[in-house]
Amino acid sequence: MADKATLTIGDKTIEMPVLKGSTGPDVVDVRKFYAESDMFTFDPGFTSTASCESKITYIDGDAGILLHRGYPIDQLVEKSSFLEVCYLLLHGDLPKADEFEKFEHNITYHTMLHAQFDRFFEGFRRDAHPMAIMTGAVGALSAFYADSINVDDPREREISAHRMIAKMPTIAARAFKYHMGQPFVSPRNELSYSENFLRMCFAVPAEDYVPNPVLTRAMDRIFILHADHEQNASTSTVRLAGSSGAHPFACIAAGIACLWGPSHGGANQEALEMLEEIGTVDKIPEFIEGVKARKYKLMGFGHRVYKNFDPRATAMQKTCHEVLGELGIKDPLLEVAMELEKIALSDPYFIERKLYPNIDFYSGITLRAMGFPSKMFTVLFALARTVGWISQWKEMFEDPGRKIGRPRQLYTGPTERDYVAIDKR
Numbered sequence: 001m002a003d004k005a006t007l008t009i010g011d012k013t014i015e016m017p018v019l020k021g022s023t024g025p026d027v028v029d030v031r032k033f034y035a036e037s038d039m040f041t042f043d044p045g046f047t048s049t050a051s052c053e054s055k056i057t058y059i060d061g062d063a064g065i066l067l068h069r070g071y072p073i074d075q076l077v078e079k080s081s082f083l084e085v086c087y088l089l090l091h092g093d094l095p096k097a098d099e100f101e102k103f104e105h106n107i108t109y110h111t112m113l114h115a116q117f118d119r120f121f122e123g124f125r126r127d128a129h130p131m132a133i134m135t136g137a138v139g140a141l142s143a144f145y146a147d148s149i150n151v152d153d154p155r156e157r158e159i160s161a162h163r164m165i166a167k168m169p170t171i172a173a174r175a176f177k178y179h180m181g182q183p184f185v186s187p188r189n190e191l192s193y194s195e196n197f198l199r200m201c202f203a204v205p206a207e208d209y210v211p212n213p214v215l216t217r218a219m220d221r222i223f224i225l226h227a228d229h230e231q232n233a234s235t236s237t238v239r240l241a242g243s244s245g246a247h248p249f250a251c252i253a254a255g256i257a258c259l260w261g262p263s264h265g266g267a268n269q270e271a272l273e274m275l276e277e278i279g280t281v282d283k284i285p286e287f288i289e290g291v292k293a294r295k296y297k298l299m300g301f302g303h304r305v306y307k308n309f310d311p312r313a314t315a316m317q318k319t320c321h322e323v324l325g326e327l328g329i330k331d332p333l334l335e336v337a338m339e340l341e342k343i344a345l346s347d348p349y350f351i352e353r354k355l356y357p358n359i360d361f362y363s364g365i366t367l368r369a370m371g372f373p374s375k376m377f378t379v380l381f382a383l384a385r386t387v388g389w390i391s392q393w394k395e396m397f398e399d400p401g402r403k404i405g406r407p408r409q410l411y412t413g414p415t416e417r418d419y420v421a422i423d424k425r
């Protein structure tokens with residue numbers, strides 16, 4: 001590949017460097033383009049634009065490849081744990097035994113929330129969506145940690161990252177308990193990350209939660225599968241918010257707000273609600289006709305990057321079968337999902353548009369079987385993605401070329417005109 005790109009505009013030729021990644025597409029460096037051409041590049045939706053340089057996650061959407069720091073997602077799901085993946089994303093390599101022990105201790109011993117913090121939850125209506133509670137609560141957390149405000153100090157950044165990973169399960173479980181009208185359950189240090197989260201969600205004063213290794217492993221896998229996904233909408237939001245030097249917890253709150261949308265993390269709730277709406281296999285053809293008539297989308301299908309298959313969906317489907325098998329649940333929605341997938345994958349409408357099931361297609365059925373209401377699904381996604389957001393945020397600060405994010409625009413509004421008094425309009 002050439003190391004320079006040239007662009008001719010009228011009688012002017014502009015040369016731009018081509019930068020090479022370790023794998024994947026090269027990029028044309030347009031940073032000096034405006035200065036040299038007096039023009040902007042135009043790319044709403046960032047379909048052709050790399051917004052940053054990153055060493056964390058690599059996706060090849062055509063081949064269905066997802067690597068974290070070089071490690072394939074299927075190997076991490078099978079062999080690793082969520083906390084080990086957290087260390088990997090944050091620090092770049094898998095931890096040695098002593099490094100992991102220290103990291104696990106650090107996370108485990110920062111899971112508690114300030115007692116005053118609990119009062120925030122009471123301000124919300126009981127029927128508030130748990131994602132609304134998460135957005136507000138995580139933003140509020142920045143008010144409690146003014147000591148880690150110096151984002152230019154690597155140690156303070158690390159402390160913020162640990163606090164965020166440690167406290168998210170506690171906040172997420174409180175959002176769940178508040179929504180259910182049950183008392184909060186405090187974290188316990190002797191439990192693993194996922195066990196602790198499940199206990200904080202499902203223990204009640206009348207009965208403690210007895211961990212089930214299959215469900216703990218499923219929870220851990222779901223967290224691994226959602227841990228990072230390079231420069232998606234919410235991660236780009238966190239980077240953009242962070243680029244101004246804002247408090248990291250406030251940046252994560254911005255990421256949570258973005259994740260909530262149905263085109264992004266909110267799709268897992270919508271995918272399950274869609275399956276519930278279809279209800280039975282015989283209703284699928286009619287539903288598919290509605291999709292083709294563009295009345296609605298097939299939720300849990302399609303992806304901006306994956307145009308062949310989503311490797312996370314494959315692992316998610318396996319976990320779904322394991323959980324349902326363990327709990328002895330015969331969920332008619334699984335039957336609907338499998339049939340819908342089969343029909344969609346053989347229908348030219350979906351084949352032509354390269355629409356494949358994404359991770360959200362099977363995660364809802366799994367989480368429902370585990371006892372989570374559909375409104376909690378995106379909260380669990382936010383919990384898991386926190387490590388990705390904070391790793392990307394940290395990486396941005398380690399980049400000496402960091403600049404505040406400031407996109408430009410193609411202006412198509414009115415040109416300059418004079419103010420007209422109200423009685424003359």
Ligand code: ACO
Pocket residue numbers: 262263264265267291296297298299300301302303304305353355358359360
């Ligand atoms: N159902 C039906 N048609 C679809 C779907 C879908 N789920 N997704 C895309 N299409 C169609 C579009 O209508 C379009 O058709 P056209 O070319 O005839 O106009 C074509 O496929 C291309 O779609 P785009 O919208 O251009 O694809 P884009 O990359 O912008 O969108 C997205 C990706 C947002 C994920 C989209 O596929 C979608 O809305 N899917 C459903 C929601 C979902 O599951 N989101 C989760 C994403 S994964 C995650 O966040 C974890």
